[in-house]
Amino acid sequence: MKNIKRRLLAFGLWLITFSVRAQTQVTAPMTGTPTAGSYFSYSGITLSPNFSFTATAGSSLSLYIANPDCQQLANSFNQNQNYIVTSVPRVGNMKNVGSTPNSGDFINRTTCELMQTVQYFDGLGRPLQTVQVQGSPLSKDVVQAFAYDQFGREVQKYLPYVTAGSNDGSYKANALSGGQNQFYTAPPTGVATTTSPFAITNFEPSPLNRILEQGAAGADWQPVANSTTGHTQKAVYTTNNVTALTDTANTMLAALYTVTINANQSRTLARNGNYGAGQLYVTIGKDENWKSGRGGTTEEYKDKEGHVVLKRTFNYTGTTLQILSTYYVYDDLGNLAFVLAPRALADIALPSTVLLNNLCYQYRYDERNRLTQKKIPGKGWEFTVYNKLDQPVLGQDSLQRQSNQWTVTKYDALGRVIMTGLWNAGSVYPLSTLQTNIYGVTQWDTRDQTNNTTSYPSGYVLGSYPVITKTLNINYYDDYNIPNLPVGYLVTSGVSAMTKGLLTASLTAVLNTITNATPDMLWDVNYYDDKGRNIWSYKQHYLGGTVNAANFDVVLSTYNFNDQVTSTNRRHFTTATAGTPKLTIINQYSYDHMGRKLTTREQIQNGTQAADVNAILSKVDYNELGQVWKKHLHSTDSTTFKQDVTYGYNERGWLLTSSAPLFAEALYYNTGTSKQYNGNIAYQYWGTPGSLTKNYAYGYDQLNRLTAATASTGNHENGITYDMIGNITALNRYSNSTLIDQLTYTYPTGSSQLQAVTDATASDVGQKHGTAGYTYDGNGNLISDNSKGISNIAYNLLNLPQAIAGKSTFYTYDATGQKLSRLIGTAKTDYIEGIQYDGTASSSTISFIQTEEGRALPKDASTYNYEYSLTDHLGNSRVNFDTGTGTTRQVQVDDYYAFGMEINTSVASPKNEYLYNKKELQENLGLYDYGARFYDPVIGRWTSVDPLVEAGQESTTPYGYVFNNPIRLTDPNGKAPCCGGFSDDIDLVTGIAHAYLSDVTTGNLSPAQYGNSLVGGFGEKVGHIVAFGQGLSEIGSGGTGAVGGVLGAPESLGASLVIEAPSIALIGHGAWTSKNAVVGLLGGNGVLNASSGQPTSDQTSNKEPNGNSLSSQKEQHGYSVRDKKTDEIKEFGISGQTAKRDATGVFKSSPRISQKLSTKYKGNSSVYGKFETWLKNRAEAVQWEKDQVTDYNNKNGQAPENQKRPKP
Incomplete structure (x- = not known):
């Protein structure tokens, strides 16, 4: 002893x-x-x-x-079942795999060292169960069960559940006979109770197996036998008719438009009557709110070649059914030539030239079917010229055309963008002349570290056409032998030399200085480890408005075995600190055994002062399904927290409650007198726990657009009406039941650009009374608004405001669109990746540092006061509290009208301006800065055209805010409506779908970025597991259709679902799917980002999704490879390599087509690559590719001959 x-x-x-x-x-x-x-x-x-x-x-x-999260890994796989075990190491040095899942280096491991998943199959190779061994937060088995009808269809998809008994990966014989049902009947804390933990699919009784009805988990979303009254998504398959449009209840009349290609590549639109009866395939989609008739339905019309030629939605204005038709018109080569928006009234007659130019989309192509000219509503014509490799070299928007200026992109031999800049052409050149000039010289440029022949030392020999007049950006790859790289940014030890193919450094111009003889350029330098992870980066900043090598930030990052960031060390240097960091910010992150983020720590040190306290910003608890149950905010002792936020969900994963002592919110969907079953929010209550005394009741039209927000406080917005494409035409606003705004919107004939807003009240609260006029420039940007006293706005190349006359306001941006500073009179603000300075142009101090949960404000020479934002489901800041006094002190309270205007604000500290959607309010302008453009919450409209309006938003106004559903949706960056701030409620299904869809399609998946996401990572792993099982099933049986994702795709966010027929899985695709799933699991993909959505500084950022990640919002393009003689399609493809906008906003494609022709087709002159369409993001691109292949298969009886994936 x-x-x-x-x-x-x-x-x-x-x-x-x-x-x-x-x-x-x-x-x-x-x-x-x-x-x-x-x-x-x-x-x-x-x-x-x-x-x-x-x-x-x-x-x-x-x-x-031992660590209680690291349980001893137990496994007992059933030997009388067919199964495959997937083992994913979470630590290194597992080299000896062994002959069984429990041998070699896998023996006697903990759940923190090894993640195991077992999938059981029936005799036909179909998955029966997927078990994530000890995968729940309490280390219990997570089970996904599958079942099939007599035709092998998965008619009932079950929610995953957590076992109450054995947690060793064994087959759960009672999964569907009691186990899953018992779990949801009396679920663990934080999990919703339901008697219907499954989604039922009703198929068409035919060999096509098309889906007729899709239910969801929960009693209210179950199909009702022999009835259309259930709250499900429904589909009807039919063909068009020739019934007159006056018979609104029955007409499926479709106008027949044709296109003539002219000698100069312009297109002429003509109407040739209507399609004959039965000439178009029609799919009718009805969402969960549909009751009867056509209101709230969508119709998609396809021709025999699979082209979508018409999309229709229906809405009631009073008792009148309104038919809203969007036509898609193609030329003889299959290129989309025109998109006719509903307000063009193309059902009735050929749109006039005015309507075409102001409301419709027009596209022109060259002889190689490359998009060379386009015009979208609100903007002038835009032009693109390509090189021989089909890479866009020149781009020009309508404003540049006035000054004969072009944006230039240059490439290296591998198709990588090495430089962008401006070329002042001096005169107008025909596109054909420019094309000839580009073709007549070298098609790519090469590295030469000694070459300094351009306006800025480039390190390249530039022989391509034209010569850049002003450089915007230079990229360097492969090594660090770079001219004029600051000595202080060189790192020679502790980093990898294996940098081939990686971006090592870049120079970016400050746009406000491009008229200077030598524009200001800022460095970014990246260093990597042997796994290609960025471990050391330098980023030069622009504090004080001058370039100085002493102004920079350096960020050091560490990772765990699965590539999750475990710490970042950001050191902030300025010219005033003489080589000593002015500021050091250290963040540390911890994860559980499944990679779910648990804690975020932050410690700040001012200069050589003693470091401030190492504070826990947030600690997250998950329920057994991986949804965020509690978030604990601010602790210095790891035990006591200032606020605990508790979340509750319904059976569909939608957020129901968010409750903290200082702010609580409750959302109601399918309850009350105005029930919403499709995800729209019917009622919102808020206040403090036990006293939710304030509420909103919301009303919507059949297009899910907000029509009324009636508040118990009397702060209403109602009487909201829209035109045919969603431009607001009227809005009434009340303050304490007093009418303060009675707005009427006026638009020019055939335009979405606002001409005037008239406020019939005498109040100047909100909109100024009387009539306010608005004007726009050739790129569709607002340039004057006399209601705000703005006489002129000058914009930079990225259509971002640079100078605002009447407000003495000036903004500085770099060529990537990052805001560097703002000057209002003599008051200046500098923005440095989350560090915000305020003062004057000559003297400023740090005002605050943004954190994942709010901000840190300087308290004294060495300590900081952490301020936290409690948010609602949209991410709106509602209550701010600080910790500077050692106690929890409420310092700011904010409420909002439905479209985002502040109702009242109570401020006891320096005001937090990051309010609605956590975007910065420009107080002197009354506008919110979303990044890509500004938003006016008083009139509910953007100030500029949607940069991604072509990506599926053609039927709506390019100035409308989030499809006019601001209660449900947000816009993360001003480019496209998204899932809303309540992403926690769908992240489980989003994570599953993200990984699952990637595995069954591209196989390219990077760490998921969900903004507010706290549970997506768990879903990612389930998605990989489900996909892995599907792949194995396909290998064994040739497939049975859609046998994957337990929860299917992410929940539909407001749009009616058009359900496609299930695909026929093939053996080759099964092998591909399984391989991708394993790669996804092994690669640690699906890393969640547990943050509140607050804009964060560099030290808190994870890897940016690459263009091929399903989570990527990077613009994509779809293409096809075709036979030159017959135009027969060889295959479809998608790419996001360089699918982005240049400095003018013109779309940029990637070199993928030329790469494929030169590699896969080995330069075969009998085929060519055809650009098909631009796509908003990777998810849309994946769906587009799948649709093309399916349509081709339906027409030809097989997929294109060289199509490897996806299979139809």
């Missing part, structure tokens, strides 16, 4: 987190003399009085307190 006491005292009981291996767990007091070896407990070890042990040579005893 004395010996063991001495051992324990000497090692201080080793109370550390320890990787338990080849150990025995202690669950009761240890008595007698134990066998030599290692013993552990997750809580504590008690030694009884009669305990004794004497160590001898080769015989020792070790006692450890």
Whole structure:
């Protein structure tokens, strides 16, 4: 006994987190003399009085307190079942796999060291169960069960559940006979109770197996037998008719438009009557709110070639059914030539030239079917010229055309963008002349570290046409032999030399200085480890408005084995600190055994002062399904927190409650008198727990557009009406039941650009009374608004405001669109990746540092006051509290009207201006800065055209805010409406769909970025697992259709679902899917980003999704490879390599087509690549590719001959 006491005292009981291996767990007091070896407990070890042990040579005893999250991994796989085990190491040095899942280096591991998933199959190779061994937060098995009808269809998809019994990966025989149902009947804390934990699919009784009705989890979303009254998504398949449009209840009349290609590549639109009856395939979609008739339905019309030629939606204005038709018109080569928006009234007659130019989309192509000219509503014509490799070299928007200026992009031999800039052409050149000039010289440029021949030292030999007049951006790849790279940014040790193919450095111009003889350029330098992870980066900033090598930030990042960021160290240098960091910010992140983020820590140090407290910004608890249950905010002792936020969900994963002592919110969907079943919010209550005294009741039209927000406080917005494409035409606003705004909107004939807003009240609260006029420039940007006293706005190349006359406001941006500074009179604000300075042009100090949960404000020379934002479901800041006094102090309260105007604000500290959607309010303008454009919450409109309006938003106004549903949706960056701030409620399904869809399509998936996401990572892993099982099933049986994702695709956000027929899975696709799933699991993909959505600084950022990640919002393009003689399609493809906008906003494609022709087709002159369409993001691109292949298969009886994936 004395010996063991001495051992324990000497090692201080080793109370550390320890990787338990080849150990025995202690669950009761240890008595007698134990066998030599290692013993552990997750809580504590008690030694009884009669305990004794004497160590001898080769015989020792070790006692450890182990990490409670790292349970001993148990597995007992059923030998009488077909199964495959996937083992994913979470630590290194597992080299000996062994012959069984429990042998080699996999033996006696913990859940923190090894993640195992087992999938069981039936005799036909179909998945029966997927079990994530000890995958829940409490280390219980997570089970996904599958079942099939007599035709092999998955008619009932079950929600995953967590076992109550064995947690060893064994087959759960009672999964569907009681296990899953028992779990949801009496679920663990934080999980919704439901009697219907499944989604039922009703198929068409035909060999096509098309989906007729799709239910969802929950009693209210179950199909009703022999009835259309259930709250499900429904589909009807039919053909068009020739019934007159006046018969609104029955007409499916479709106008027939044709296009003539003119000699100059322009297109002429003509109407040739109507399509004959039965000439178009029609799919009718009805969402969960549909009751009867056509209101709230969508119709999609396809011709025999699979082209979507018409989309229709229906809405009631009073008792009149309004038919809203969007036509898609193609030329003889299959290129989309025109999109006719509903307000063009193309059902009735050929749109006039005015309507075409102001409301419709027009596209022109060259002889190689490359898009060369386009015109979208609100903007003038835009032009693109290509090189021989089909890479866009020149781009020009309508404003540049006035000054004969072009934006130039240059490439290296690998198709990588090496430089962008401006070329002042001096005169107007025909596109054909420019094309000839480009073709007549070298098509790519090469590295030369000694070359300094351009306006800025480039490091390239530039032989391509034309010569850049002003450089916007230079990119360097592969190495660090770069001209004029600041010596202080060079790192020679501790980084990898394996940098081939990686972006090593870049120079970016400050746009406000491009008229200077030499524009200001800012450096970014990236260093990597041997796994290609960015571990060391330098970023030069623009504090003070001048370029200085001493102004920079350096960020050092560390990762765990699965590529999750574990720490960042950001050091902020300025010219005033003479080589000593002015500021050091250290962030640390911890994860559980499944990679779910648990804690975020932050510590700030001012200069050489003592470091401030190492504070826990947030600690997250998950329910057993991986949804965020609680978030604990601010602790300095790891035990006591200032606020605990508790979340609740319904059976569909939609957020129901968010409750903290200072702010609580409750959302109602399918309850009350105005029930919403499709995800729209019917009622919102808020206040404090137990006292939700304030509420909004919301009303919508059949297009899910907000028509009324009636508040218990009397702060209403109602009487909201829209035109045919969603431009607001009227809005009434009340303050404490008093009418303060009675707005009427006026638009020019055939235009979405606002001409005037008239406020019929005498109040100047909100909109100024009287009539306010608005004007726009050739790119569709607002340039004057006399209601705000703005006489002129000058914009930069990116259509971002640079100078605002009447407000003495000036903005500075770099060529990537990052805002560097703002000047209002003499008051200046500098923005440096989350560090915000305020003062004057000559003197400023740090105002605050943005954190994942709010901001940190300087308190004194060495300490900071952490301020936290409690948000609602949209991410709106509602209550701010600080911790500077040691207690929780409420410092700001904000409420909003439905479209985002502030109702009232109570401020007890420097005001937090990051308010609605966590975007910065420009107080002097009354506008919110979303990044890509500004938003006016008073009139509910953007100030500029939507940069991604072509990506599926053609039927709506390019100035409308989030499809006019601001209660449900947000816009993360001003480019496209998205899932809303309540992403926690769908992240489980989003994560599943993200990984699953990637595996079954591209296989390219980077760490998911969900903004507010706290649970997506868990879904990612389930998605990979489900996809892996599907792939194996396809290998074994040739497939049975859609047999994957337990929760299917992400929940539809307001749009009616048009359900496609299930695809026929093939053996080759099965192998591909399984491989991708394993790669996804092994790569640690699906890393969640547990943040509140607050804009964060560099030290908190994870990897940006690449263009091929399903989560990527990077613009994509679709293309086809075709036979030159017959135009027969060889294959479809998608790419996001360089699918982005240049400095003028013109779309940029990638070199993918030319790469494929030169590699896969080995330069075969009998085929060519055809650009098909631009796509908003990777998810849309993946769906587009799938649709093309399916349509081709339906027409030809097989997929294109060289199509490897996706299969139809």
